[in-house]
Structures are given as C-alpha cells and as structure tokens.
Amino acid sequence: MDLARRAVPGGAAGRSRSTAAMPTIPEVDRCVHCGLCLNQCPTYRVTRVETESPRGRIHLVRSMAEGRLSPSGSVAGHLYLCLGCRACETACPSGVEYGRIAESARDAIGPPGGLFSRAVLRVVLRHLMPHPGRLRLTARLIHFGQRTGLSQALSRLLPRSLRRGIELLPRIGALPGEPRAEVLPALGERRARVAFHTGCAMDLFFSDVNDATIRLLRRSGCEVHIPRGQVCCGALNMHNGELASARRMARRNIDAFPEGMDAVVTSAAGCGAALKEYGHLLAGDPAYRERAGSFSGRVRDATELLFAMSASPPTATPSTEQREAVVVTYSDPCHLAHGQGVRAEPRALLGAIPGVTVREMDPPDRCCGSAGIYNLLEPEMADEVLREKMEAVRATGAAVVVAPNPGCMIQLRYGAARYGVPVAVRHLMEMLDEARA
Amino acid sequence: MNVSALARRLRKTVGDRHVLHRPDDLIVYEQDGIMVNKRPPDLVVLPATTQQVSDVVRIAREAGFPVVARGAGTGLTGGAIAERGGVLVALTRMTRVIEIDTASRTAHVEAGVVNAELTALLAPTGLFFAPDPGSQVAATIGGNIANNAGGPHCLAYGVTSNHVLGLEVVLADGTVVWMGGGAWDAPGYDLPGILSGSEGTLGIVTSAIVRLMVKREAVRTLLAVFDTMEAACEATSAVIAAGVVPEALEIIDGMAMRAVNATLQVGFPEDAEAALIVEVEGLEESMPVLVARLEEICGAHGARRIQTARTGGERLSLWKGRKHAGGALGKLGRHTIMLDLCVPRSRLVEMMQKVTAAGERWGVRIANFFHAGDGNLHPNLIFDFDPESEEFGRVVSTTEEVMRACVEMGGTITGEHGIGLEKREYLGWMYSETDLAAMRRVKSAFDPAGSLNPEKIFPMGRAVHTSAKSPPIADQSGETAWT
Numbered sequence: 001m002d003l004a005r006r007a008v009p010g011g012a013a014g015r016s017r018s019t020a021a022m023p024t025i026p027e028v029d030r031c032v033h034c035g036l037c038l039n040q041c042p043t044y045r046v047t048r049v050e051t052e053s054p055r056g057r058i059h060l061v062r063s064m065a066e067g068r069l070s071p072s073g074s075v076a077g078h079l080y081l082c083l084g085c086r087a088c089e090t091a092c093p094s095g096v097e098y099g100r101i102a103e104s105a106r107d108a109i110g111p112p113g114g115l116f117s118r119a120v121l122r123v124v125l126r127h128l129m130p131h132p133g134r135l136r137l138t139a140r141l142i143h144f145g146q147r148t149g150l151s152q153a154l155s156r157l158l159p160r161s162l163r164r165g166i167e168l169l170p171r172i173g174a175l176p177g178e179p180r181a182e183v184l185p186a187l188g189e190r191r192a193r194v195a196f197h198t199g200c201a202m203d204l205f206f207s208d209v210n211d212a213t214i215r216l217l218r219r220s221g222c223e224v225h226i227p228r229g230q231v232c233c234g235a236l237n238m239h240n241g242e243l244a245s246a247r248r249m250a251r252r253n254i255d256a257f258p259e260g261m262d263a264v265v266t267s268a269a270g271c272g273a274a275l276k277e278y279g280h281l282l283a284g285d286p287a288y289r290e291r292a293g294s295f296s297g298r299v300r301d302a303t304e305l306l307f308a309m310s311a312s313p314p315t316a317t318p319s320t321e322q323r324e325a326v327v328v329t330y331s332d333p334c335h336l337a338h339g340q341g342v343r344a345e346p347r348a349l350l351g352a353i354p355g356v357t358v359r360e361m362d363p364p365d366r367c368c369g370s371a372g373i374y375n376l377l378e379p380e381m382a383d384e385v386l387r388e389k390m391e392a393v394r395a396t397g398a399a400v401v402v403a404p405n406p407g408c409m410i411q412l413r414y415g416a417a418r419y420g421v422p423v424a425v426r427h428l429m430e431m432l433d434e435a436r437a
Numbered sequence: 438m439n440v441s442a443l444a445r446r447l448r449k450t451v452g453d454r455h456v457l458h459r460p461d462d463l464i465v466y467e468q469d470g471i472m473v474n475k476r477p478p479d480l481v482v483l484p485a486t487t488q489q490v491s492d493v494v495r496i497a498r499e500a501g502f503p504v505v506a507r508g509a510g511t512g513l514t515g516g517a518i519a520e521r522g523g524v525l526v527a528l529t530r531m532t533r534v535i536e537i538d539t540a541s542r543t544a545h546v547e548a549g550v551v552n553a554e555l556t557a558l559l560a561p562t563g564l565f566f567a568p569d570p571g572s573q574v575a576a577t578i579g580g581n582i583a584n585n586a587g588g589p590h591c592l593a594y595g596v597t598s599n600h601v602l603g604l605e606v607v608l609a610d611g612t613v614v615w616m617g618g619g620a621w622d623a624p625g626y627d628l629p630g631i632l633s634g635s636e637g638t639l640g641i642v643t644s645a646i647v648r649l650m651v652k653r654e655a656v657r658t659l660l661a662v663f664d665t666m667e668a669a670c671e672a673t674s675a676v677i678a679a680g681v682v683p684e685a686l687e688i689i690d691g692m693a694m695r696a697v698n699a700t701l702q703v704g705f706p707e708d709a710e711a712a713l714i715v716e717v718e719g720l721e722e723s724m725p726v727l728v729a730r731l732e733e734i735c736g737a738h739g740a741r742r743i744q745t746a747r748t749g750g751e752r753l754s755l756w757k758g759r760k761h762a763g764g765a766l767g768k769l770g771r772h773t774i775m776l777d778l779c780v781p782r783s784r785l786v787e788m789m790q791k792v793t794a795a796g797e798r799w800g801v802r803i804a805n806f807f808h809a810g811d812g813n814l815h816p817n818l819i820f821d822f823d824p825e826s827e828e829f830g831r832v833v834s835t836t837e838e839v840m841r842a843c844v845e846m847g848g849t850i851t852g853e854h855g856i857g858l859e860k861r862e863y864l865g866w867m868y869s870e871t872d873l874a875a876m877r878r879v880k881s882a883f884d885p886a887g888s889l890n891p892e893k894i895f896p897m898g899r900a901v902h903t904s905a906k907s908p909p910i911a912d913q914s915g916e917t918a919w920t
Contacts, residue, residue, distance in 0.1 A: 029771045034470055034764040035511040038575040039551050048529035048549070049457070049483065050510065056465040063464050075461045091574075094767025095700040 022064035022071065025104045030096045031058045037088040037098075042367045042385045043081050051078045054088035054098050061105045071109070079105055080112035081381060083374055084239050085334035085367035099339070100280065106241040112377055116159075125242045129200065129232045130249050139204045143172045165376045168414055170205050184214060184224045191221030191309065192262040194300075197253070197275060199268040200232035202406045209406075212433035213267040213302050219436065220309045222265075229256030233266075235274035236372050238281065250278045251288055254295050264295065267302040267429050269405035270372065273339035275299040301336060302429060303404060307345035325357035328431075329398035331389070331412065332365035333405035346428055350402060353435045361392040368403070370411030383418070386411060390419040404428040438500035440479045446500070447482055447524070450492040455530070457481040466525050469510040469517040470572070472772045473824035474858060478505065478519035483530045487605055487613055487643040490526060494641065495611030497524045503891045506637035508549065508580030511572035513775050514857030516584065516636040521891055528579050531643060534558060542649045543602060543619055548579025548642050564649040567594035570853070571760045579642050585634030587853030589685040589759065592810040593718070594650060596853060598633035603646035606632060609884040619646050631879065636855050637890040639883040653718035656684075657728050658752040661713040661735040662706050662742040666690060666793075666805070669711035670785040672738035673809040676715070677782055681730055685716040686810030687759055693804040693817070694758075696765040703758030704751070709741070713809070714759055716752075762806040763817070769804060770819035774832060774859075776839060780848035782812040791842040792816045799835040813852035814843075833901060841866070856894045858901075865896050 035055055038044050043052040050056035057079055063069035079102065086099045106112075111121040128134050145151030146169075155166040186192075194217060198210055217224050234249035236242075253275070257264060266272045279293035300308075330350055336342045343365070351358045369375055369385035389412075393401050401416075401423050403409055412425045438446075440458075447456045457463065458480055467477040479502065484490045497504045503523035510517055510527075519525045531549035538544070539562050546555060552573040555566050568581050569588035576586070582604070587596045594600075603617035616628035623629075632639055663669040669688050676686060689697075689712055694705040705712065713735065717727045732743050746752035766773045780788045789805070792814070796803040807815040818835055822828040840850045844866045851860050864873065877895060880887075 030767040032764060032767040032773055033468065033472055034572065035509055035575045036572065036761070036764045038509055039554070040574075048527075048532070049462075050465040050527075051457075051462055059465045060461055069460055069464050072459070072461060074459050078461065093697070093700060093761035093764025095765075096767065 022061060022105065022108050024065045025061060025101050027097055027101050028058055028062045028065070030094050031055065031062075031092075032094060033059075034093065036093060037091045040087045040091040042083055042085060042087070042369070042388075043381060045388070046381060046384045052081055054082075054092075054096075057082060057105075058096070058098070058101060061101060076109045076112065079109065081378060083334075083367050083369065083371040083381075083385065085371060086338035087334065087366065090338045090365070103238050103243065106239070107243040108241075110241045112240060117377070121240060122242070125237045125240060126245045129234070129236060130245065130252070132200070132231060135200050135204065135232070139172060142169060146171055160379075164379055168375065168410055170410055170413070172205060179228075180214070180226050182226055182228060184218055184226070186221045186223045187218045189221055190223050193223045193225065193260075194263045194265050194305065195225045195227060195257050195261045197230060197233065197257075197264060197266040197271060198226065199266060199271045199406070202266075202268040202271065206406050206409070206427065209267055209427045209429050212427075213265075213429040216306060216429060216433055216436070217265065217302070220306060222305075222309070224265075225258060225261065227256045227258065231256070233271040233274040234281075235270050238274060238277065239372055243281070247281055247285070250281050250292065251285075254278065254282075254288060254291050257295065261298065263300045263305055264298050265300050265302050265305055267404065267427070269301060269333035269336035269340070269342075270407055272299055272301045273335035276340060301340060301342050301345075301404070303336075303346040303349055304340075304342055306432070307349055310349075325355050326400060327357050327359050327396070327398045328400040328402055329359055329361050329393060329396040330364060331361070331368065331393070331401055331403040331408060333403055333408050334365070334367050334371070336404065337365040346402075346404060349432060350428060353431060356431070359396045359398055361396045361398075363392070366392070368408050368411045368415065370407035372407060375411055375414075382411075386415045387419060390415040390421050393423055394419075394421045398423060400424045400426055400431075402426050402428050402431065440502075443497065443500045443502060443524070444480055446496050447480065447493060450496065451482055451484050451489050455483040455485070457483070466507070466510070466527070467518070469507070469512045469515060471513055471515045471518070471774075471857070471859060473774060473829075474515045474518055474520075476518050476520050476522070478525035479522045481525045481527055483527050485530050487531075487607065490528070490607045490641055490643050491611045491613050493524065493526055494607050494609070498610065498886070498888055503888050504641070505890045506579070506583065506641045508577035508583070509551070509572070509575045511576045512580065512584060512857065513777070513854045514851070514859040516855050516857035516890070516893060517580075518858060520858055520893075523888075526641060528577065528641075528643070531579075535644065537562070537649075538619075539564060539649075541619070542651070543646050544649055545619070545644060545646045546578055547644045548577060548582075550578050552576050552578060552581055559649065563652050565652060566647055567591070567600055567650045568597045571763050573760070578645060578647065582633055582642050582645060583636050584855040585853065587808065587811075587813065589687050589714075589716075589756070589808055591853070592686055592808065593682065593684040598630055600648045600650075601629045601633055601645055602648055604629045604632055604642050605644040606640040606642055608640050609886065609889050613643075614640075617646070634855065636857060636893055638880060638893055639889065641889070653720075655721040655724050656716060656718045656752070657724050658746040658755055659713075659715045659728065659731055659735075660704060660742075660744050660746075660755060661715065661731075661740040662709045663711045663713070663738070663740055664709060665739075666711045666789055667786055668739045669713050670789055670809065672713060672735050672740065673785060674782060675734050675738060676731065677810065679730065679734055681717070681727065681734075683715050683731075683810060684718045685714065685808075687714040687807065688712070688809040689714065689759060689762060689806040690804060692769065692802070693762045693765070693806045696768040696804065697758045697762055699768050700765060701754075701758055701761060703754045704744070705758055706742070713740075714755055759806065762804075763815075766804060766817055766819060770802065771821045772819070772824065774818045774836065775854070776814070776816045776818070776836060777851045777854040778814045778816070778840065778843040778848055779852040780812045780814065780843055780846050782810075784846050784848075785809060785812060785814075788814060788843060788846060788848070792839055795835045795838040795842070798838070799831040801831055801835045803835075808852070811852075812848070836901075837863075858893060861892075861894055862896050862899065862901050864894070
C-alpha cells in the first residue's frame with residue numbers, strides 16, 4: 001500500500017482551494033539547523049516532535065520552496081500549530097526572524113483550518129476587521145447577547161470552536177459611548193505630541209484600560225491625538241495568511257495618522273508588534289515604503305513611552321518585600337518581550353508602584369496560549385500551553401498577574417478559572433492609573 | 438514486510454500518534470545539526486518507555502529494517518541520519534527524571550531529558566551535571582552519552598563518559614539490559630564506557646544513572662581580549678604551563694564574536710581578533726590569587742583588556758555568548774561545517790596557523806571558537822554555495838587538509854562531536870586496519886546483523902558527503918494543495 005497516498009487527510013481532488021507554491025523566503029537561509037530553539041518552543045515542549053518546532057517548520061518551508069515537498073493539509077497543520085509567540089527568535093543565535101517566515105509561508109497557504117473555518121475567517125479578516133463601524137456593531141450584538149443570555153443559548157447550537165469563542169469572550173461592561181475627542185491636551189506642561197492607536201479588541205473589551213493609558217500619557221505631558229480614520233492594526237490578518245488585506249489596513253492607518261508626531265502609542269502589545277512591522281510589510285510598495293518605515297520607527301508600547309518620560313526613571317525593588325504589599329507577578333506578552341524586546345520598562349514601572357511587590361514566575365516569557373485567535377482554532381494545544389503558564393503563576397503565590405495585552409488578559413482569566421489559580425488579571429496601565437489617582 | 442505493514446505493527450505498540458509516516462513528518466528528520474547531509478527515514482517512532490523501545494527494535498529487526506536512535510538532533514556529524522532509511526527512534530518523549538539522590542550525588546534520568554533542564558532542576562540542591570556542550574539548552578542526556586559529549590567545563594570535569602555510572606540499554610535483539618549501576622565501581626567489563634560515544638551502533642540507551650558534581654564555593658570568569666589569535670593561543674599554553682588548571686579555558690575569534698554581537702550584547706569586543714574566556718573555581722579565599730595570576734599571564738602575552746564578570750548575570754551572559762557562537766554562524770553564511778579536532782596543547786599556535794592557511798588556500802572562510810584548554814579546536818567552515826555544487830569540493834579539501842595536519846601533529850579528528858557519517862572515512866588516518874578490526878569485532882559482538890545505526894563510524898570507502906545530493910521526498914499521491 002502506498003503510504004504517501006494514505007498520508008494526506010482530506011486530500012481528495014476537488015477539495016483543494018489553494019495550490020500556490022511556497023515562495024523562496026530569504027530569511028530561511030539564515031537557519032543553520034542548530035536546534036537551540038527547540039526547547040523554547042511551547043508546541044515542541046508539549047509534543048516533542050520536530051514538525052512542531054521552529055527548526056522543523058523552517059525545514060518544511062525550505063523543502064517546499066526547493067520543490068522537495070508538496071503542499072498538503074498536513075503541512076499546513078504544522079505551520080498553523082505554531083502559536084506565533086516568537087520565543088524562538090529570542091532563542092536563535094543567528095537572529096532568524098521566524099515570525100516573518102511564518103507570515104510569508106501562511107500567506108501562501110491561506111487561512112487555517114478546514115473549508116468552513118477558512119471561509120469564515122476570510123470573511124472576518126477581510127470584511128470585519130478593517131471596518132471599525134462593523135466591529136462596533138458586532139460588539140453591540142455581543143453585548144446584547146451577553147445581557148439577555150441569548151449568546152449562551154445560541155452557543156449550544158454552534159460548532160465547538162465557535163462555542164469556545166463565546167465562552168472566552170469577556171463581558172462587555174459598557175458600550176462605547178461618546179467617541180473620544182480627537183485631540184486631548186497634555187495635563188501640565190506639554191512635553192510631547194503622541195498619536196494613540198486604540199486597537200480593536202482592546203477598545204471593545206478593555207476601553208477603560210485605553211482611558212487609563214490616555215490619562216497617564218496626558219499626565220506625563222503628552223498631547224494625545226486619537227486619529228478618527230484609524231483601523232485595526234491588521235495583526236490577525238498578518239498571522240493568518242491574509243497579507244494583502246493586512247497591507248490595505250496598514251496603508252489606511254499610515255494615512256490616518258498625522259505626520260510629525262513624537263510617537264505612535266498603543267497599550268496592546270500585539271498591536272504594537274504589528275505596527276512596528278509596517279515597514280517590513282510594505283517594503284515592496286514604492287508609494288508607502290518610506291512612510292511605513294518612518295511610521296514603524298515611531299511606534300512605542302505605552303510602557304516604553306511612560307518609562308522614557310518618567311522624571312526619574314523608576315527602579316524596581318523586587319527583593320525588599322514589604323509586609324502589606326500586594327504580591328504581583330508579571331507575565332511578558334510574547335509580542336512585547338520576544339516581538340519588541342521590551343522587558344525592563346514594564347517591570348520598572350510595576351515595581352515602582354507603592355505597595356506592590358513583584359515576584360517573578362519561572363519563566364515569565366513563555367506563551368500563555370492566547371496567541372490572537374489561536375485559542376479558538378487550536379483549543380487543545382492552547383490549554384496545554386496555558387497549563388504550564390498557570391502553574392508558573394501559581395508557584396509565585398501572587399494575588400495579581402499583570403499582562404499588558406488584551407489577548408493574554410482574556411486567556412489568563414480563563415486559565416485562572418480553568419486551573420483554579422486564585423489570581424486577578426490586570427493590565428499594567430490600570431494599576432499605574434490607580435496608583436497615581 | 439513492507440513499510441506499511443511495519444507501521445501497522447508499530448502503531449499497535451506505541452500508539453497511532455507516535456508513528457510518523459507522512460512525507461512532511463519524515464522530511465524534518467532527514468538531518469540533525471549537520472547542514473550538508475540528508476536522508477529521510479522510512480518511519481519515525483516516538484516511544485514513551487524502555488519497553489516500547491525494546492518492542493520497536495524487535496519488530497523492526499523482524500521486518501528487516503535498520504534502527505537509528507536520535508535525541509534532539511543537535512549532533513554535528515550526521516550520526517542521527519537514517520542514511521539507509523529504516524526506523525528512526527526519537528527518544529524525545531522519554532523525559533522523566535526518575536530519581537535524584539542528593540546523598541550519593543547521582544540522578545537516574547530517561548534518555549530524552551534535556552541537559553540544561555536537568556541542571557536547572559538540580560540548582561536548588563547545589564549539585565549539577567557537569568557535561569555542558571554548546572547545545573545543552575536543547576540536547577538530550579541520551580544524545581550526550583551517544584556522542585560522549587564534552588563542553589567548555591570538561592577541561593576540569595571530564596567528558597560525559599566520566600559521569601556515567603549505569604545505563605539501561607536496549608540491545609539489537611530487543612533485550613533490555615543494565616550496564617553498570619548506581620554504585621561507583623561496577624565489577625566486570627566497563628560496558629557503560631563502551632556504550633559512551635558509540636552513537637547508537639551498539640545499543641539504544643533509554644535511561645542512565647549519572648554522577649552529579651557539587652558546585653564549588655566561588656567562581657570567577659575572566660574575558661581577556663587579544664589583538665592576534667597567536668597571542669591568545671600562547672597565553673593559553675602559558676596558563677597551563679604555569680600550573681593553573683582553570684575549570685574552562687576557551688578561545689573565540691573575531692569573526693565569531695562579531696556574529697554573536699549581532700544578536701547578543703555580552704561584552705565581546707567588535708575589533709579584536711581573539712578573546713580568552715577563563716573560568717576558575719574553588720574556595721573564596723583562593724580567588725584573588727588565581728585571578729591575579731591569570732591577569733598577570735594574559736597581560737604578559739599582550740592582552741589589551743582583561744575583565745572579570747562582576748555578577749552571576751554577567752558570567753552567564755559571557756557563557757551564553759560563547760555557547761551561541763555555533764548557532765550565530767547563520768549570520769555569516771548559508772551553510773556551515775564545524776570541525777572538531779584535538780591537538781596536543783603545546784601545538785595550538787602551529788595548528789591554528791595551519792587552519793588559517795588551509796582556509797586561505799581553498800578560499801573558504803573559517804570562524805573559530807574552541808576549548809583551548811584541552812586543545813580541542815572547532816574551525817567552522819562557512820560557505821554560501823550549495824553542498825551539491827562543484828565548489829563544495831573546496832570545502833572538502835579544506836576539511837581534509839586541516840584534519841591531515843592535525844593527525845600529523847599527533848592529534849585526533851574528533852574531540853567531542855563523534856564520527857557519524859562525516860568523519861568515518863578518516864578513521865583510517867587514526868587507526869591501522871588491525872586496530873579497526875578490533876573495533877569492528879566489538880560492533881559484531883553487540884550487533885551481529887548490523888541493524889543498529891548501520892554504516893556509521895567505520896570507513897565505507899565512499900565520498901564523504903554522498904548523501905548531500907538529496908532527492909525530492911516521495912509523495913506519489915500527487916497531492917499539491919494545502920488541504
């Protein structure tokens with residue numbers, strides 16, 4: 001019997017949707033196959049299989065580009081079982097930017113999953129994410145569903161992955177009321193002019209975190225501009241095989257944000273990492289290449305900017321535990337630590353809050369399994385990855401876990417409940433805002 | 438029995454999920470840490486217990502397929518490449534730490550336990566597992582044993598075989614035996630010694646009882662920067678000649694330091710041609726004396742800057758820089774081949790001159806970072822052309838010239854990476870036919886049918902990198918779509 005024929009699931013002719021060949025991705029050539037990334041990869045740690053490691057996935061991409069391996073659903077599965085946490089980039093001695101390899105490879109494949117989920121994702125990524133109005137309408141529907149209990153009732157009729165999505169969704173406390181003013185003056189002397197990217201999920205589910213961030217920025221002397229024409233950063237599109245729509249969203253944001261700002265700020269780590277990639281994303285677009293590069297060059301996570309603007313840079317003093325102190329542990333969002341290399345600033349800000357004792361978990365920078373919409377698409381793996389994270393949180397005995405990214409916050413809240421860890425999940429900006437109030 | 442029938446039988450033993458057969462699942466196992474040789478196995482099996490390994494070996498043997506063991510696949514000589522196809526047994530799922538005995542300072546661990554994870558686990562006890570190869574963050578204990586791995590600290594602590602007390606081994610017919618045990622002196626033949634470095638050709642180690650060392654009271658790590666490689670090598674010889682035996686004594690050259698600097702900030706200079714990393718351990722009181730002595734010797738040999746790591750973090754950072762050097766070579770070129778030579782320490786300078794000359798003669802760039810204290814060199818040949826190309830001949834010529842020079846100086850062609858398929862043709866440079874015949878008899882005693890990691894270690898009379906020409910992996914289904 002022919003093994004290869006049996007090997008490919010669902011490979012019947014006529015069901016294929018994409019036969020695009022894998023392009024040559026120059027970044028692949030920088031991998032020397034040393035394997036030092038393996039044990040830092042959450043999916044390798046769970047499976048211990050080479051195909052679920054960064055080195056293995058790069059080898060798949062390389063083999064296809066060389067024409068030695070044919071595309072298949074199985075290959076797509078390996079490439080999409082990656083969380084996109086980019087811990088391998090931190091581990092890689094050669095500085096291979098796996099995130100970029102994954103984006104290009106997934107773009108050749110198209111969105112993940114079977115026929116149905118790919119169709120749904122395409123609609124969501126192309127026709128919902130780029131449109132703030134439609135997102136707000138969706139939020140209203142979710143809000144209505146949550147208040148009336150309709151969403152729970154409805155969820156029983158849905159396929160498993162969508163049902164989980166509804167379970168995971170945080171309750172929307174209040175619907176967006178009056179849109180924020182377009183320009184908010186600095187409180188006190190103006191020291192900088194910054195533009196604020198609100199994010200889509202961030203502003204729908206955590207609009208109070210955004211409000212807190214804006215207050216903190218203004219108090220630090222920033223005049224905050226909130227451009228009306230801005231759209232979602234496009235991170236989900238970039239990571240799920242939709243580079244063309246991601247590029248459209250990037251161009252709209254670049255057009256919407258005024259030139260001459262000192263910084264473009266976001267309080268969502270995932271958005272920040274994506275916004276910092278615009279220069280790369282639009283490198284092949286002569287009309288936007290330069291503006292994209294300069295836009296990305298000005299993007300700052302709110303923790304970076306607040307740290308830089310603090311009068312005397314705060315220094316964390318994690319060792320001196322105060323008696324009454326609240327023990328807090330910090331969970332590095334992957335796209336802040338691995339994606340943007342921002343680790344020290346949030347810790348310094350957190351450690352300087354009076355009454356807070358920071359106790360590090362081991363390791364603090366391993367993925368929680370949220371990874372955008374990964375926890376909906378790969379629930380079993382996401383739960384396994386989350387388990388290790390929650391045990392690390394538990395071991396600290398902390399009462400609060402801080403993660404400045406909406407996806408992580410949703411996942412950690414779910415994890416605290418699922419694995420019975422008595423811990424509150426907060427965004428750093430909320431804590432800073434409360435401390436200064 | 439054909440592959441499909443074999444797969445069916447193996448699935449019954451280890452479970453469906455742990456027998457891999459699709460083209461994509463096999464192709465990622467076609468090479469290990471080596472870049473230029475490839476061959477996918479017919480099947481990959483991931484057993485979870487010694488009993489399963491035993492069953493897999495027995496079933497494969499009955500079906501007439503060779504069996505190749507593999508750990509994390511970080512080896513540098515192609516030892517874990519299933520060159521003749523067959524069943525690749527990946528031991529990565531066997532990650533249990535069965536027992537840590539702090540009183541007798543031993544640990545019983547399964548073969549798939551990652552070296553650095555064992556060390557991390559032991560940290561609170563003040564004990565550690567001494568072998569520390571550059572790949573330790575990923576490499577498994579089983580792989581360390583199979584290659585008799587070294588590392589910077591083997592200068593003081595010895596190589597892996599010095600730390601193995603007992604081995605649980607699956608033999609070629611599937612029998613499970615213990616060699617040695619938990620005690621320090623096992624009577625009879627030193628079989629753990631024979632298995633160490635045997636690269637899976639004599640049996641498959643499934644668990645091991647290893648010695649643990651006690652962390653010394655104090656440690657100091659120095660970085661001494663030199664303007665020439667020659668000066669760094671001479672300083673090394675002088676340190677040893679002065680009777681100071683550091684725990685580690687490493688040299689890293691300018692090209693490698695600049696590659697590391699591109700991704701890590703560990704304090705390596707941008708403009709120097711060589712640096713020495715020296716580590717000494719002992720009692721706190723002895724540290725100032727030792728450090729002063731090292732500074733004096735390095736200074737006398739022209740070190741332009743000498744600094745001691747001020748914190749534990751700085752020390753770890755220096756080591757991270759050193760251990761990432763191999764992986765950082767991707768910054769310098771598309772392909773690398775890392776050689777692994779040992780020369781008498783008195784001939785370090787001379788050997789390094791030969792390395793440089795060979796690189797210049799054949800037009801191949803060479804980066805160096807190595808265990809200078811025990812004369813274990815790692816010239817890294819860096820090139821951008823394909824291993825299938827004509828130009829690759831220059832790489833092979835460089836390799837051979839360097840190794841020939843090393844043997845002529847009384848050195849060896851491999852210090853700690855093993856022989857695999859990359860060095861086997863050169864074993865005849867080291868041993869006479871009679872010597873090799875004695876080794877072959879050991880192989881025959883353990884594996885008369887030659888089914889365990891066949892054709893490795895011994896000369897085959899073939900071109901060294903024949904398997905570099907890798908065909909497309911068979912996918913007769915005609916499948917070319919993503920789902």
